Amino acid sequence: MNRPLSRPDAAGAIAALGSLLGDRASTATAIRDHHARDESHHAAHLPDIVVFPETIEEIAEIARIATLHRIALVPFGAGTGLEGGAIPAFGGISIDSSRLDRILEIRPDDMIARVEAGVRRQTLNATLRDTGLFFPVDPGADASIGGMVGTGASGTNAVRFGVMRENVLGLTVVTADGKVIRTGGLARKSSAGYDLTRLFVGSEGTLGIVAEVTLRLHPIPDATSAVAGFPTLAAAVATVTDIKRAGIPIGRVELVDDSLVAVIERHSPLGLDALPTLYFEFHGTPHEISAISETVEEIVADHGGTNFRWMRGAEETRKFWETRRLALAWAKQERPASVSWPSDVCVPISKLAEVILATKADIATSSVPAHIVGHVGDGNFHCVFMLDPANPAEEAEVARLNDRIVARAIAAGGTSTGEHGVGLGKRAWIETEHGADALEVMRAVKAALDPFGLLNPGKIFPALPEDDQTDHPSPTSIRGNIPPCV
Amino acid sequence: MNRPLSRPDAAGAIAALGSLLGDRASTATAIRDHHARDESHHAAHLPDIVVFPETIEEIAEIARIATLHRIALVPFGAGTGLEGGAIPAFGGISIDSSRLDRILEIRPDDMIARVEAGVRRQTLNATLRDTGLFFPVDPGADASIGGMVGTGASGTNAVRFGVMRENVLGLTVVTADGKVIRTGGLARKSSAGYDLTRLFVGSEGTLGIVAEVTLRLHPIPDATSAVAGFPTLAAAVATVTDIKRAGIPIGRVELVDDSLVAVIERHSPLGLDALPTLYFEFHGTPHEISAISETVEEIVADHGGTNFRWMRGAEETRKFWETRRLALAWAKQERPASVSWPSDVCVPISKLAEVILATKADIATSSVPAHIVGHVGDGNFHCVFMLDPANPAEEAEVARLNDRIVARAIAAGGTSTGEHGVGLGKRAWIETEHGADALEVMRAVKAALDPFGLLNPGKIFPALPEDDQTDHPSPTSIRGNIPPCV
Numbered sequence: 026m027n028r029p030l031s032r033p034d035a036a037g038a039i040a041a042l043g044s045l046l047g048d049r050a051s052t053a054t055a056i057r058d059h060h061a062r063d064e065s066h067h068a069a070h071l072p073d074i075v076v077f078p079e080t081i082e083e084i085a086e087i088a089r090i091a092t093l094h095r096i097a098l099v100p101f102g103a104g105t106g107l108e109g110g111a112i113p114a115f116g117g118i119s120i121d122s123s124r125l126d127r128i129l130e131i132r133p134d135d136m137i138a139r140v141e142a143g144v145r146r147q148t149l150n151a152t153l154r155d156t157g158l159f160f161p162v163d164p165g166a167d168a169s170i171g172g173m174v175g176t177g178a179s180g181t182n183a184v185r186f187g188v189m190r191e192n193v194l195g196l197t198v199v200t201a202d203g204k205v206i207r208t209g210g211l212a213r214k215s216s217a218g219y220d221l222t223r224l225f226v227g228s229e230g231t232l233g234i235v236a237e238v239t240l241r242l243h244p245i246p247d248a249t250s251a252v253a254g255f256p257t258l259a260a261a262v263a264t265v266t267d268i269k270r271a272g273i274p275i276g277r278v279e280l281v282d283d284s285l286v287a288v289i290e291r292h293s294p295l296g297l298d299a300l301p302t303l304y305f306e307f308h309g310t311p312h313e314i315s316a317i318s319e320t321v322e323e324i325v326a327d328h329g330g331t332n333f334r335w336m337r338g339a340e341e342t343r344k345f346w347e348t349r350r351l352a353l354a355w356a357k358q359e360r361p362a363s364v365s366w367p368s369d370v371c372v373p374i375s376k377l378a379e380v381i382l383a384t385k386a387d388i389a390t391s392s393v394p395a396h397i398v399g400h401v402g403d404g405n406f407h408c409v410f411m412l413d414p415a416n417p418a419e420e421a422e423v424a425r426l427n428d429r430i431v432a433r434a435i436a437a438g439g440t441s442t443g444e445h446g447v448g449l450g451k452r453a454w455i456e457t458e459h460g461a462d463a464l465e466v467m468r469a470v471k472a473a474l475d476p477f478g479l480l481n482p483g484k485i486f487p488a489l490p491e492d493d494q495t496d497h498p499s500p501t502s503i504r505g506n507i508p509p510c511v
Numbered sequence: 512m513n514r515p516l517s518r519p520d521a522a523g524a525i526a527a528l529g530s531l532l533g534d535r536a537s538t539a540t541a542i543r544d545h546h547a548r549d550e551s552h553h554a555a556h557l558p559d560i561v562v563f564p565e566t567i568e569e570i571a572e573i574a575r576i577a578t579l580h581r582i583a584l585v586p587f588g589a590g591t592g593l594e595g596g597a598i599p600a601f602g603g604i605s606i607d608s609s610r611l612d613r614i615l616e617i618r619p620d621d622m623i624a625r626v627e628a629g630v631r632r633q634t635l636n637a638t639l640r641d642t643g644l645f646f647p648v649d650p651g652a653d654a655s656i657g658g659m660v661g662t663g664a665s666g667t668n669a670v671r672f673g674v675m676r677e678n679v680l681g682l683t684v685v686t687a688d689g690k691v692i693r694t695g696g697l698a699r700k701s702s703a704g705y706d707l708t709r710l711f712v713g714s715e716g717t718l719g720i721v722a723e724v725t726l727r728l729h730p731i732p733d734a735t736s737a738v739a740g741f742p743t744l745a746a747a748v749a750t751v752t753d754i755k756r757a758g759i760p761i762g763r764v765e766l767v768d769d770s771l772v773a774v775i776e777r778h779s780p781l782g783l784d785a786l787p788t789l790y791f792e793f794h795g796t797p798h799e800i801s802a803i804s805e806t807v808e809e810i811v812a813d814h815g816g817t818n819f820r821w822m823r824g825a826e827e828t829r830k831f832w833e834t835r836r837l838a839l840a841w842a843k844q845e846r847p848a849s850v851s852w853p854s855d856v857c858v859p860i861s862k863l864a865e866v867i868l869a870t871k872a873d874i875a876t877s878s879v880p881a882h883i884v885g886h887v888g889d890g891n892f893h894c895v896f897m898l899d900p901a902n903p904a905e906e907a908e909v910a911r912l913n914d915r916i917v918a919r920a921i922a923a924g925g926t927s928t929g930e931h932g933v934g935l936g937k938r939a940w941i942e943t944e945h946g947a948d949a950l951e952v953m954r955a956v957k958a959a960l961d962p963f964g965l966l967n968p969g970k971i972f973p974a975l976p977e978d979d980q981t982d983h984p985s986p987t988s989i990r991g992n993i994p995p996c997v
Contacts, residue, residue, distance in 0.1 A: 206945075211858075317799075374699075440703045460693060462690040474952065
């Protein structure tokens with residue numbers, strides 16, 4: 026079920042899609058090429074055709090055409106993925122959601138929005154601004170909501186508001202055979218049968234095509250930010266643990282390692298020492314912040330934190346967080362023509378310090394520069410390598426170190442991917458992480474919902490021996506990517 | 512797939528289970544009778560045998576025996592369910608988790624506990640007390656954690672901490688064919704493949720037998736409670752909406768209708784007027800509470816709230832919440848020999864006031880007394896009828912009104928069950944709520960994981976025409992139940 030049946034009838038599908046969609050079905054090379062890649066280091070692979078549906082009914086008809094012609098169907102959102110989830114590894118139809126960009130309904134009293142899959146998260150939040158509400162999941166990139174559903178995205182403020190699974194109330198999904206189903210609903214909770222919503226969230230388009238999404242919204246919080254440096258990574262992590270256990274309403278807490286702090290100081294100086302550093306955001310009115318500030322400062326001091334500083338005012342806060350957002354891009358600039366390869370493991374917080382320390386030791390042995398940033402409130406961190414794509418030895422080295430990072434995370438009870446998804450990059454680890462029997466259950470679910478294996482084949486599941494191997498990136502095929510938002 | 516294959520070999524299964532478990536496999540009438548029922552109004556149905564496994568390996572062997580002999584396998588936790596989920600509607604094996612009662616691991620820094628399925632939630636919280644952490648999901652009853660997983664439980668403080676789906680990090684599950692799989696893990700988030708954890712949560716034992724559960728814990732909050740009466744139900748609900756949209760950290764908010772306030776005042780007077788009343792709990796230090804108190808009091812006053820009062824001290828707070836907990840038991844006492852039948856719908860909050868008002872109008876037409884309580888922060892409420900089990904006309908009347916309540920909730924975009932599960936009682940509504948095609952996807956998942964239909968047959972899915980109908984309660988078979996904790 027990991028691949029489409031043999032001999033897809035691409036020509037038949039292309040003809041049928043042209044009849045259905047006219048110039049919204051394209052085989053132009055430039056358009057196919059744009060849909061052959063995402064922002065990851067994974068090798069591009071061209072789809073046979075790209076389609077731009079505007080309605081659910083069109084998606085359903087596209088799915089029926091794919092089934093009739095036994096051709097792969099691969100959803101494409103904003104193309105901001107970091108593990109190759111949208112790359113049509115077996116060719117076929119790339120189904121682009123950019124024309125499904127309507128915000129269908131905003132219900133302020135219910136704190137709910139219903140959107141089409143192609144709506145970008147920043148567009149949604151701009152539209153919501155006057156309501157005092159926002160959609161909190163923030164993977165950095167201006168991803169499409171449908172793509173974020175597929176990947177099971179999260180980001181810096183998941184520690185406060187949860188990940189996509191906690192913020193998607195319902196979906197409209199087109200099944201492999203072209204049926205339209207609605208999962209979940211407008212109620213904030215339900216015990217009515219199987220939770221299909223959360224089965225589709227994170228399924229990377231392998232179980233159905235997401236057409237509409239019902240989202241939970243949250244009141245825009247009052248927020249105050251702060252920063253501190255720590256003598257060791259362990260001290261920084263221990264600070265996070267203590268703040269969380271004290272029940273302090275933390276909105277974000279981001280670890281930036283010493284080498285990346287040095288990059289920031291070279292590009293947009295904040296006066297930080299080159300130490301493991303925490304970027305904090307706390308939620309509450311100024312009155313509430315003043316009520317917690319003493320406790321926060323005590324915990325930071327207990328762990329040897331220095332240079333602790335509250336940000337004052339909107340402009341200082343904006344500039345402060347901008348350094349976090351741009352730091353990896355600056356690091357990439359410092360190595361011209363490099364491409365970035367981010368790991369994405371998540372471990373229990375009690376293991377986070379030792380896992381990060383071991384990762385730092387790995388970096389120290391590497392000829393490829395790398396930096397660590399982490400959504401440490403969740404135990405999630407990224408070790409981001411900046412490698413020379415012209416040097417196969419560097420790719421081999423990064424692949425080796427990335428494998429060590431993933432193996433270490435799984436051994437610590439963690440996961441190979443906290444928020445980027447399995448895509449092409451973590452397939453080799455999925456059995457190690459979940460075990461053969463759990464993987465078999467996933468395969469059974471996949472076979473039940475996609476019996477012909479047409480939905481985003483080659484993703485999530487490890488390649489079977491008989492699979493076509495064309496989806497494996499070759500060492501020389503890494504593209505010059507843009508820096509990932511992680 | 513809604514029922515076991517014909518001709519289960521009960522005798523063969525009983526012999527094999529006796530060999531495996533000795534006196535922990537029982538066909539004694541008293542024990543079978545105890546496992547024939549839960550706390551709902553649904554008709555009892557005897558299992559053929561009750562087993563008390565002590566290890567996962569025993570559960571796996573029991574599953575293999577059930578499969579070999581094509582006999583139903585039905586999990587039984589604390590027996591506190593309210594929709595018949597644990598009733599062996601087709602006989603077979605009742606698998607009792609009471610000897611799977613070990614708290615396996617508490618990881619305070621990770622804010623995680625790992626427990627066997629039979630651990631009761633109050634036992635867990637008593638064990639956790641010294642850590643400053645607790646497991647927040649509180650359905651009222653001292654349910655087993657495994658049962659709460661099966662039902663997808665929630666309760667009064669879900670508005671703050673979420674429901675079971677948000678608080679279960681991972682599971683160990685025995686599949687129908689006796690394999691042991693582990694889902695999720697110790698990381699607080701993951702995007703590594705299908706979310707099997709949340710597929711099993713709320714699946715009511717129809718996809719696998721839950722053996723172990725990894726839970727998220729939370730810091731025990733500082734809390735302050737308050738109460739106010741409102742001129743109308745709509746004013747009470749509007750107050751909740753405004754408090755939530757203001758981002759005030761609400762821990763619980765419970766609606767108690769005027770008739771139930773009158774009951775409370777007859778049994779444990781709080782000096783409340785017989786008005787729609789909100790019981791509040793806010794989270795924060797005394798300093799933080801003082802920072803929000805003015806806003807709360809203003810919102811309450813804006814909606815005509817009267818008799819607003821902050822609870823002072825632990826004893827007053829304890830007694831206050833005890834009235835909420837015992838109110839329905841007192842109401843039941845006021846009608847001797849009655850049994851209770853709670854509805855359990857959940858609707859978008861913008862529809863809550865009109866749906867509750869229509870329900871009040873239904874109650875006014877009914878000869879059966881009923882009261883409304885609601886976890887209104889989530890849009891979830893219960894209309895609890897106290898009916899005379901000796902009077903079939905009353906059961907018919909309640910069934911008719913319950914149907915109206917469910918139909919109204921679904922029409923409002925809500926759900927037939929916010930937290931009690933489908934069990935036997937909501938099967939007739941599942942297709943109306945989700946649609947035929949989504950139900951077909953659920954059936955496909957069920958068939959993939961339980962091809963012989965042995966796991967808790969007769970639950971969740973509507974009965975098929977060819978099904979044995981013995982699981983339908985007859986009007987005269989209602990048992991004298993104890994009052995539900997809702």
